[in-house]
Amino acid sequence: MxxxxxxxxxxxxxxxxxxxxxxxxxxxxxxxxxxxxxxxxxxxxxxxxxxxxxxxxxxxxxxxxxxxxxxxxxxxxxxxxxxxxxxxxxxxxxxxxxxxxxxxxxxxxxxxxxxxxxxxxxxxxxxxxxxxxxxxxxxxxxxxxxxxxxxxxxxxxxxxxxxxxxxxxxxxxPKRLTAAGVSDILGKYIALADWKIASILSEEYYCAEVVNLETRAVRTVKDNLKEIAAGEEEACEKLMYALVLSGLAMQMTGSSRPASGAEHHLVHLWDMEVVNGHLDALHGEKVSAGTMLVLLEYKKIADAIRRGTCKVHTCTEEDQELLKETFGKKGILGALEKENTPEPLDDVSTRELSDALPKILKIIDALPAVTDMQEMMNTAGCVSRVRDVGLPGEVIEESLLLAPYTRRRLSLLRLRKMLTY
Ligand SMILES: [Zn+2]
Ligand SMILES: [Zn+2]
The missing domain is CATH 3.40.50.1970 (Rossmann fold)
Structure with a gap:
């Protein structure tokens, strides 16, 4: 090829x-x-x-x-x-x-x-x-x-x-490395959903052709999970092709936007070791653990929107204490504040977000169900639970709150700070 x-x-x-x-x-x-x-x-x-x-x-x-x-x-x-x-x-x-x-x-x-x-x-x-x-x-x-x-x-x-x-x-x-590659690709479901949602609510650059390219990479892998896990050559070639396409998508936009959303922000957070110790896990393994956490949360938001119980409010300062406790303790609070200035949520009004909820619901509904994602990961032999990458369950909620601050980039996980559900 x-x-x-x-x-x-x-x-x-x-x-x-x-x-x-x-x-x-x-x-x-x-x-x-x-x-x-x-x-x-x-x-x-x-x-x-x-x-x-x-x-x-x-x-x-x-x-x-x-x-x-x-x-x-x-x-x-x-x-x-x-x-x-x-x-x-x-x-x-x-x-x-x-x-x-x-x-x-x-x-x-x-x-x-x-x-x-x-x-x-x-x-x-x-x-x-x-x-x-x-x-x-x-x-x-x-x-x-x-x-x-x-x-x-x-x-x-x-x-x-x-x-x-x-x-x-x-x-x-080794199979573990190949499974990590599959995980990195399955994470794109979240990354693309985040990019689509951001493009509704902000002026951020968006390219439908790059989205199509990345979607093609995801589909190629999704259709060959069993064969990839079995080490079949043709299927492994397709996985490598998908990974290469994803890299090219990033070159085309000049940023990691098409390939990295809230699921990768969780990985960045864990790599910074502010809520956890050193994790002995591969990049892709952390991505799949992050993908499962974010997907579960996004589906909860979608259900609330559907029931009419998802309320929009202005962003509060309530994360400040936690930021000081975690990033501050590591001496990187200054760098973190710099990364988050200007705050991307400042550009999103409650009115705009309320109006966008039906569109957000549609985007989340188009993502695989949690059980389907779990099954895909199982089929490919991917790690998917936080405890399998060495994270204690207690850090999950903190991780979801802090991950968006690792990059100045709009995601639904970040918009969640303006939602009650
Ligand atoms: Zn990655
Ligand atoms: Zn383009």
Whole structure:
């Protein structure tokens, strides 16, 4: 399967001309052969001193198949144990960035990509992506999720020049990683609903074609859950394709809006560790736990709207105490206040919100029922309960209250602060 970036970069009905940085994406069995060709005779021929960054796990999974590529690159194998995209790992990579390095090859999953993308951006050299697991939609993203002094930060980075996703590698990845990729995609149900709701109530940019693209990614995965869980190659290829599409949707809008709503805000909150300790869970696993919590709450709101018991009021200051107690204790209250200024709810009047309730109801009704979502996650082998990601049940309510503050972005979870139901 080939994805040609030109197919996505064209004038659009939203009025923008979407831009995509990735030149070409190859998702197929034998993609590594294509990478070799590009390095020998193709567009990558001009780079004479590439640095290949992998970890002990991704090295083991690829050393045979990629033997020739390892031979022609300088190779940095990071210890997979406790590996994070943090200042310590960046320092190790930087020690390998000799002056003549002119290309970075990322061979691995999310963390290796965040590191490679970040360093390549710092040094202004291109990077090429070789995903070893279909575990998240970050491969084609233009931002890197880094941890500085224990605090998660999303920082600007480069999109890959090429993606070579070889089915002979990623379809054999541990099942837990593949299930996490499915989770990241199922979270888009919430993300898209939030974007649609925000577009009714604010002037925020919205593109129906990007929504269609992301919806296509969700449908592709939803229709192949059992096969993906069984590790069937063709289905795993579809999952990788969906993850790539989701990354491209973010490039097209220049933000994570199409792929990240209230469910990801919960993940950001948990990653900040203000209501919980360190969670030993994959990104996608946290996304599915977040998705279930948010879906349950949105369905409650929908039921109340239907019964006529959902009341709209102005936003109160009642979260202030809790914000001080949690973010304040971590010394990041100032940063949080900055992120939330101006407050997006200030632009939403009670009248507008009341008038929008029937439309909101329609959007929520179009989401899968809680039991159906649960079944989808079970079928794909996804984690879905908060306790499975290591969170105690007591933090659920606090999490729902605080998550919207992690990003200045309108979501129904944020609008919930103006609702009684
Ligand atoms: Zn558009
Ligand atoms: Zn995600």
């Amino acid at each position: 080939r994805v040609d970036a030109d197919d996505f970069a064209r004038p659009c009905s939203c009025g923008r001309e979407h831009h995509i940085d990735v030149k070409e994406i190859v998702i197929e069995s034998g993609a590594i052969g294509k990478l070799e060709e590009e390095m020998s005779d193709g567009d990558l021929r001009e780079y004479i001193s590439p640095l290949l960054i992998c970890d002990t796990n991704s090295y083991k999974a690829t050393e045979e198949l990629m033997e020739d590529i390892y031979d022609r690159c300088q190779v940095l194998i990071l210890d997979a144990e406790d590996l994070e995209a943090d200042e310590r790992a960046v320092e190790i990579v930087e020690n390998y960035m000799e002056e003549d390095i002119d290309l970075v090859l990322a061979v691995g999953a999310g963390t290796i990509h965040d590191l490679s993308r970040f360093v390549a951006h710092q040094y202004r050299i291109p990077f090429v992506s070789v995903p070893t697991a279909a575990s998240s939609d970050g491969f084609t993203s233009t931002v890197a999720d880094m941890t500085w002094n224990g605090v998660k930060k999303t920082v600007a980075a480069s999109a890959p020049l090429f993606v070579f996703a070889d089915m002979d590698i990623f379809a054999k990845a």
